[in-house]
Amino acid sequence: MNEQFDFFMPARIFSGKGIVKSSEDVFSHLGKKCLIVTGKSSAKKSGALKDVTDTLEKLNIKYTVFDKITENPLASTCCEGGKIARETGADFVIGIGGGSPLDASKAVCVYAANPHIINDGIYTEEIKSTPLPLVLIGTTSGTGSEVSGVSVLTRENGRKQSVSGKNYYAKYVLADPCYTYSVPYHTTVSTALDAFAHAVESYFSKKHDALSRKFSCIAVSEIVPILKKFTEPDCTVTEAERDILYFASLHAGFALNKGGTCFPHGMGYALTEDYALPHGIACAVFIPAFLNEAKKGDKDGYEKIVSACGISENELFKILNTLCHADITVPLEKIEEYRVRWSTLKNFKNSPTDFNADDGASLTYNLFGK
Numbered sequence: 001m002n003e004q005f006d007f008f009m010p011a012r013i014f015s016g017k018g019i020v021k022s023s024e025d026v027f028s029h030l031g032k033k034c035l036i037v038t039g040k041s042s043a044k045k046s047g048a049l050k051d052v053t054d055t056l057e058k059l060n061i062k063y064t065v066f067d068k069i070t071e072n073p074l075a076s077t078c079c080e081g082g083k084i085a086r087e088t089g090a091d092f093v094i095g096i097g098g099g100s101p102l103d104a105s106k107a108v109c110v111y112a113a114n115p116h117i118i119n120d121g122i123y124t125e126e127i128k129s130t131p132l133p134l135v136l137i138g139t140t141s142g143t144g145s146e147v148s149g150v151s152v153l154t155r156e157n158g159r160k161q162s163v164s165g166k167n168y169y170a171k172y173v174l175a176d177p178c179y180t181y182s183v184p185y186h187t188t189v190s191t192a193l194d195a196f197a198h199a200v201e202s203y204f205s206k207k208h209d210a211l212s213r214k215f216s217c218i219a220v221s222e223i224v225p226i227l228k229k230f231t232e233p234d235c236t237v238t239e240a241e242r243d244i245l246y247f248a249s250l251h252a253g254f255a256l257n258k259g260g261t262c263f264p265h266g267m268g269y270a271l272t273e274d275y276a277l278p279h280g281i282a283c284a285v286f287i288p289a290f291l292n293e294a295k296k297g298d299k300d301g302y303e304k305i306v307s308a309c310g311i312s313e314n315e316l317f318k319i320l321n322t323l324c325h326a327d328i329t330v331p332l333e334k335i336e337e338y339r340v341r342w343s344t345l346k347n348f349k350n351s352p353t354d355f356n357a358d359d360g361a362s363l364t365y366n367l368f369g370k
């Protein structure tokens with residue numbers, strides 16, 4: 001048995017219901033002023049923002065709320081957040097929300113401490129000063145951003161691109177699944193598919209190791225029975241299932257933190273940008289093809305993860321095909337544009353076989369071409 005692994009995830013995680021209000025020490029030792037980075041609604045609707053501001057007020061910590069983060073956040077918006085952090089003298093940042101606000105808040109911390117980095121400069125400029133300390137509070141069960149050193153932003157040209165490394169980790173994560181209870185049903189399905197894709201892609205990624213595979217197996221064993229339920233007519237999701245999905249998304253995040261994503265995520269970004277497909281569906285729609293590829297290169301690993309899903313291979317594919325139905329048509333010229341764009345994408349290089357941009361273009365044609 002080869003159990004070698006190398007795991008780096010420096011964020012300290014406190015979990016449990018009510019964890020924000022019982023984490024006064026976390027906030028008080030970080031400073032006296034902070035910037036809260038969030039979107040327009042989920043932080044408020046989930047109750048997370050109120051729990052945070054109540055706690056900060058109790059501790060006499062001054063805060064500014066920067067709530068301009070939209071889906072697929074622009075690097076330039078994060079740069080603006082960094083400027084506000086500097087102007088308000090923030091000692092630390094609190095990111096609240098789904099993947100977009102969490103990823104954005106990581107970038108805000110970098111911009112805040114590095115005024116020489118402007119907008120897309122985050123992709124090229126050297127980070128000279130340590131980013132501001134960051135506390136992350138997730139409100140969806142998909143991103144895994146809480147436990148990864150990756151931030152996916154949108155460039156000025158409209159394309160999504162990630163930045164990553166030791167400067168993009170949170171210092172603390174406060175993990176409370178109650179904040180996911182108000183997430184609409186269709187978003188819960190899409191984010192669960194995202195977490196599933198994280199677990200599966202990182203499992204077969206060239207960077208996986210023994211420990212990351214265990215995290216992937218735990219994640220899929222908890223997510224798949226709920227995905228199966230989602231295929232039933234008039235399905236609803238219980239709070240107990242939301243609890244399971246939230247912690248499963250963190251396990252998938254641990255796997256992702258090591259393995260990273262493969263071609264389904266790389267290709268999925270394009271469908272989200274051009275056809276507004278929810279991120280989880282846009283990535284998971286390519287997972288059946290990804291699994292078929294992975295099976296060719298690693299039959300033993302394939303059998304292990306399908307077994308961890310707790311259902312047959314056929315049933316798994318049927319669930320994915322049902323939940324990932326996307327009613328879009330991608331014209332040939334667009335597919336050709338993607339083929340060129342994908343030819344330099346690192347997600348293909350991280351994939352388990354030699355599946356390349358040409359194969360990705362053919363797959364896109366088979367699924368969505370006309």
Ligand SMILES: [Fe+2]
Nearest residue numbers: 143194198279
């Ligand atoms: Fe994702």
